[in-house]
Amino acid sequence: MRTMLVTGGAGFIGANFVHLTRSRHPEDHIIVLDKLTYAGNRDSLAGAEVEFLEGDVCDAALVDAAVSRADAVIHFAAESHNDNSLRDPRPFVDTNVVGTFTILEAVRRHETRLHHISTDEVFGDLALDDPARFTETTPYQPSSPYSATKAGSDHLVRAWVRSFGVTATISNCSNNYGPYQHIEKFIPRQITNILDGRTPKLYGTGEQVRDWIHVDDHNAAVHLILEQGRIGETYNIGADNDHVDNKRVMELICELMDAPGYEHVADRPGHDQRYAMDSTKLRTELGWAPRYTDTDTGMRAGLEQTIAWYRDNEAWWRPAKEQVEAGYAERGQ
Numbered sequence: 001m002r003t004m005l006v007t008g009g010a011g012f013i014g015a016n017f018v019h020l021t022r023s024r025h026p027e028d029h030i031i032v033l034d035k036l037t038y039a040g041n042r043d044s045l046a047g048a049e050v051e052f053l054e055g056d057v058c059d060a061a062l063v064d065a066a067v068s069r070a071d072a073v074i075h076f077a078a079e080s081h082n083d084n085s086l087r088d089p090r091p092f093v094d095t096n097v098v099g100t101f102t103i104l105e106a107v108r109r110h111e112t113r114l115h116h117i118s119t120d121e122v123f124g125d126l127a128l129d130d131p132a133r134f135t136e137t138t139p140y141q142p143s144s145p146y147s148a149t150k151a152g153s154d155h156l157v158r159a160w161v162r163s164f165g166v167t168a169t170i171s172n173c174s175n176n177y178g179p180y181q182h183i184e185k186f187i188p189r190q191i192t193n194i195l196d197g198r199t200p201k202l203y204g205t206g207e208q209v210r211d212w213i214h215v216d217d218h219n220a221a222v223h224l225i226l227e228q229g230r231i232g233e234t235y236n237i238g239a240d241n242d243h244v245d246n247k248r249v250m251e252l253i254c255e256l257m258d259a260p261g262y263e264h265v266a267d268r269p270g271h272d273q274r275y276a277m278d279s280t281k282l283r284t285e286l287g288w289a290p291r292y293t294d295t296d297t298g299m300r301a302g303l304e305q306t307i308a309w310y311r312d313n314e315a316w317w318r319p320a321k322e323q324v325e326a327g328y329a330e331r332g333q
């Protein structure tokens with residue numbers, strides 16, 4: 001039996017990771033450490049047997065005690081929303097940088113295996129007409145306070161591997177979608193807008209490209225890296241959807257939900273244009289491949305499943321809807 005410490009396990013990707021782990025390894029003991037910020041939801045873990053610790057990844061004593069009991073730490077906890085980082089960057093520096101530092105010091109003391117979850121945004125963006133893809137050696141060039149703090153956390157992990165022999169791996173993944181994603185984010189915001197009788201909102205022209213991946217495909221890759229990844233290595237994760245722009249995703253959501261249309265709203269300041277991941281290393285070295293692939297956008301089946309989940313789980317998202325939309329309205333979005 002292993003004990004896994006999952007930070008940020010009440011958030012979108014972390015909760016999906018817990019459910020996946022429970023189904024694959026029912027014998028594992030799972031400790032979730034989560035601050036339950038606005039983005040964390042205890043209900044996302046309903047039905048999954050876990051030991052839940054409510055607390056901050058910056059709390060060194062709490063983190064040390066939890067890490068001392070774990071065989072592996074999977075570090076998801078972060079402030080994750082770009083729009084919020086433009087309004088108030090401070091929590092991003094605290095959680096993403098100081099929080100990761102706190103985790104690193106604890107795994108260093110207890111010689112515990114760490115997997116650090118990061119993002120493709122650390123590489124900055126590509127021009128819309130640039131066919132290149134980010135590889136593991138692409139230089140870091142983050143654009144927003146969010147991506148800058150994630151880049152900082154990745155650098156800390158690499159320095160702790162090299163300087164102190166910490167046994168860590170890193171993965172940088174593209175945009176996830178699926179159940180339990182906070183409704184501030186693009187796809188669930190539009191799905192719940194339509195379910196709520198509101199008009200979906202597309203930033204600017206909608207030409208921006210995100211390399212969308214279903215959350216279960218991301219987490220399957222994390223399991224592989226945890227079990228077979230080489231210590232000190234970084235793995236890019238992406239599902240080859242870098243040909244799908246936001247407008248196309250919006251049109252597909254409207255089509256699948258039989259919605260009349262959407263409106264263009266003010267663009268995000270400094271909006272990253274195009275993300276595209278080259279995940280050859282993960283595929284060739286560890287044999288990973290995404291399961292959610294189909295022709296057209298590569299997202300139809302995954303979006304149908306995601307839409308059905310939000311339709312069936314209104315009690316999960318309803319309490320946050322009014323406040324999220326009021327916040328966007330204040331910012332003209």
Ligand code: NAD
Nearest residue numbers: 008010011012013035036037039040056057078080175176
């Ligand atoms: P999320 O915002 O849905 O969840 C974050 C979770 O972390 C929440 O449960 C929150 O309560 C918790 N948290 C925040 N601050 C904390 C603190 N100080 N101490 C303890 N817990 C804290 O985020 P997500 O979308 O699930 O992202 C998870 C991770 O994956 C992040 O590291 C993010 O950078 C990375 N990532 C996300 C995506 C994506 O598309 N969502 C893509 C690539 C990488």
Ligand code: DAU
Nearest residue numbers: 080081082119120121174175184185186189201202203208
């Ligand atoms: O690339 C990985 C990153 O993906 C993660 O590291 C972040 O944690 C995650 O939030 C996500 O960042 P984005 O900024 O790309 O995701 P978001 O869902 O906020 O927006 C996706 C795209 O949709 C982006 O181009 C902005 C646009 N958008 C967003 C919202 C909320 C809209 O057009 N309308 C909207 O209402």
